[in-house]
Amino acid sequence: MNFDFSEDQKFLRDEARKFLTAQCPSTAVRAVLDAEDITHDAKLWSQIGEMGWLGAAIPEEHGGLGLGMLELCVIAEELGRVLAPVPFSSTVYMLAETLKLAGSEGQKAALLPKLASGEVIGALALSEGPGEPDPASLSVRFEGGKLTGTKIPVTDGDIASHAVVLAAEGSGASLVLVDLNAGGVVRNPVKTLDPTRSHAELVFDGTPAERLGEAGAGAGLLGQLLDRVAVLLAFEQLGGASRCLEMATDYAKERYAFGRPIGGNQAIKHKLAEMYVKNEVARSNCFYGAWALSSDAPEMPEAAAAARLAASEAYWFAAKENIQTHGGMGFTWEVDAHLYYRRAKLLAVQAGAPKVWKEKLIRALETKNAA
Amino acid sequence: MDFNDTPEEAAFRTEARAFLEKHLEPKGAKPLRQRISGEAFMREAKAWQKIKAENGFAQITWPKEIGGRGGTPMQQVIWNQEESQFDAPTGPFAIGLGMCVPTVIAFGSDAHKKRYVRPALTGEEIWCQLFSEPAAGSDVAGVKTRAVRNGDDWVINGQKVWTTGAHFSDFGIVLCRTDPKQPKHKGLTMFIVNMKDPGVEARPIHQASGGREFNEVYFSDVRIPDSDRLGEVGAGWKVALVTLMNERLAVGGSPGPDWAEIMDYARKAGTLGDTAFREKLADWYVAAQGYKLTKFRSQTALSRGETPGPENSIGKIITANQLQDICNEAIEMQGHYGLMVDEDTMPADALFQRSFMWAPGLRIAGGTDEILKNIIAERVLGLPQDVRVDKSVPFDELKQG
Known part of the structure; x- marks a missing residue:
């Protein structure tokens, strides 16, 4: 039994934590939160590029470090802990993984090295309106190499250089790649619940684009992509949830009411114990997701769904009860608790909300059972 | 990251599986309702325990000197995994070997170890744990069962409850109050008690589920020699914590x-x-x-x-x-x-x-949801203990209800 990260991976985690504690304190997150014209922490982004994290799971032939998905999971958890206000998930989990999954050799050779060096910022454009986008009835269309229609919201859509877009093509759906800097795209910034990450509306009007993978293969490819994205996002969620438990526990020990620390009351103790239970359930499911992701296991569909569901639930519970444990202070702008509450919601809905993943999970179990 | 055994673990698993296949049927071979119960089950259980003990599979982590295998905790996990794949008559020995006998080993004399460990290991003698009382469940340090010194003996009177297996046990460890003038944690002492003593009466509890698997146990002037005391007089809580630590590993x-x-x-x-x-x-x-x-x-x-x-x-x-x-x-x-x-x-x-x-x-059982959450909050998260109004008050001055 070796169900844990290796010593090298733990060393990477410790180094990442040291680096991010120093370079991404909450003042850095708040700089993006408070200034309308700051979309992300550009300095942190370039440092992350220099550390090689963008290419951690990109093969060396394409300019990456060629480490592996487990290393990426380790980094993801640390980024989640500090609410890193950078387009890491859009670029690495979404664009890079799409290219690895569905890109032609030419597309990979053109983009992955630039992505690893930080020149390329990615985005994944799925949503068109309330509810989950249905590959069978998309309004954004890809015909004759041109993309038309509107995606909203797109995380990092205002700063991305390249977007992966789910679009109708013929009678099916395809994934297409758009160079957002090549013109023909209108980007309108949109405000969201989590202003520490930027979002935009992307309006395509005959915008040149190229397909990723086969025509009509979009729904299937997206499913595979989102399984990978789910595990990586789950690690960010796990990092955030762990941090919330630490914040709430620390505060419950320091805050006195009725002559003693509030953490001595069972209403608080049991709440935090429940938080711990949910976080451990999430951690174990995340580990399993990481194992499935790194070993291309046939259990990937249920492992990814369980990791995502456990982490979404843990982060939601930890973020809301962290505010509650902080009492009135927790509802102030100055205390960081609301930053986690905001991020928890972004991460829970951006690649399929829990409801969607529950259905995916049960379908995976049904398929497994029928086999 | 993988789920594979190390080569040593794999070798042990193979050995364990071969041994199990030789002696037992795989689980599911017999329909649930044809399974035996009562005295016939106990006979089979004791026979299986003896076979395990004789072949070094009974208590894998125990040292060889006392009849164990001298193996690793991981080998015990592997054994448990493999044994659970078979229709093994286990159960009656779990509390004795998992909780009581380790307490005897930790606090008993050499004579105790010589007398009690081997028969427990081979399934000849079964042990039960006599801690909970009607007024001392989650707050188990509040037990009232009295042990009063009389010459070289102690005389025990009182009632225990939720004692698993009391009716078929040969021995038990019993947590008693020896000094009610002390605060509750300080006036306790642990003893070994012979469950076949005429002053010990086990009565089945009619559970809410309708069954009668657990017991209440009454002690009426049961004499226990001072030599069967485990730990110092007044140190019973320390002894009980060792037992309970083993319980928390088991549930x-x-x-x-x-x-x-x-x-x-x-x-x-x-x-x-x-x-x-x-x-x-x-x-x-x-x-x-x-x-x-x-x-x-x-x-x-x-x-x-x-x-x-x-x-x-x-x-x-x-x-x-x-x-x-x-x-x-x-x-x-x-x-x-x-x-x-x-x-x-x-x-x-x-x-x-x-x-x-x-x-x-x-x-x-084995810690309520609420107690388990308290344990996580206090021991894992380091939050303060609950308010304890009874901690420094002599036991006999505490409010009861």
Whole structure:
């Protein structure tokens, strides 16, 4: 039994934590939160590029470090802990993984090295309106190499250089790649619940684009992509949830009411114990997701769904009860608790909300059972 | 990251499996209802325990000098995994070998170890743990059973409750109050008691589930020689903590139907398409999988020769509550029909109905949900203890109710 990260991976985690504690304190997150014209922490982004994290799971032939998905999971958890206000998930989990999954050799050779060096910022454009986008009835269309229609919201859509877009093509759906800097795209910034990450509306009007993978293969490819994205996002969620438990526990020990620390009351103790239970359930499911992701296991569909569901639930519970444990202070702008509450919601809905993943999970179990 | 045995672990697993195949039938070979119970079961259980002891599989982590294998905790995990694949008559020895006898080994004299360890290991003698009382459950340091010094003996009077296996046990460890003038934790002493003493009476408790598996035990002028005291006079709480620490390692899973069983039932019943049900099923799967995988994390630490972290403490909080929810859902799915309990006609042999009535007990036994959450809060998260108004007050001045 070796169900844990290796010593090298733990060393990477410790180094990442040291680096991010120093370079991404909450003042850095708040700089993006408070200034309308700051979309992300550009300095942190370039440092992350220099550390090689963008290419951690990109093969060396394409300019990456060629480490592996487990290393990426380790980094993801640390980024989640500090609410890193950078387009890491859009670029690495979404664009890079799409290219690895569905890109032609030419597309990979053109983009992955630039992505690893930080020149390329990615985005994944799925949503068109309330509810989950249905590959069978998309309004954004890809015909004759041109993309038309509107995606909203797109995380990092205002700063991305390249977007992966789910679009109708013929009678099916395809994934297409758009160079957002090549013109023909209108980007309108949109405000969201989590202003520490930027979002935009992307309006395509005959915008040149190229397909990723086969025509009509979009729904299937997206499913595979989102399984990978789910595990990586789950690690960010796990990092955030762990941090919330630490914040709430620390505060419950320091805050006195009725002559003693509030953490001595069972209403608080049991709440935090429940938080711990949910976080451990999430951690174990995340580990399993990481194992499935790194070993291309046939259990990937249920492992990814369980990791995502456990982490979404843990982060939601930890973020809301962290505010509650902080009492009135927790509802102030100055205390960081609301930053986690905001991020928890972004991460829970951006690649399929829990409801969607529950259905995916049960379908995976049904398929497994029928086999 | 993988789930594979090390070469040493794989070799031990092969050895264990070969031994089990030689002696036992695989699980499921016999239908549930043909399984034996009562005295016949006890005979088989004792015979199996003897075979295990003679071949070094009884207490794998115990040193060889006292009849163990001198093996690793990971080997014990592997043995448990393999044994659970077979129709092994286990159970009656778990409390004795898991909790009582380790306490005897830790605090008893050489004469105690010589007298008691071997017969317990070979299944000849069974032990029970006599801690809980009607007025001392979660607050077990509040026991009132009195031990009064009389010459070279102690005289025991009082009542214990929820004693698993008292009616078939030969010996027990009993936590008694020896000095009511001391604050409650300080006036306690632990003894070895002969359960066949005429002053010991075990009466079955009629449980809410309808069964009578547990006992209350009455002590009437039971004389125990001072030489059968475990630990110092007044140090009983320290001794009890060692026993309870072993208990917390033992509890975790809750036997009964899980997500797979209710999914199977829903498929057969044609209700698997219900969206609300599917969402609940997903939640159960995620939590159950979370606990299963958490055990793998602990085993990884054992396999590396490290001490597992506190993560395993989440077990019973998850499993007992989930069992209750799953049974409730299955019964409601069956509607009015789901009220019926006949094992011959009800779906799944009325497993959901039977476990529905067991589940409340599982949320209490071996630490209530509330106590387990307190333990996580205090020992894992380091939060302050609850207000203890009784900590420095002489026991006989405490309010009782």
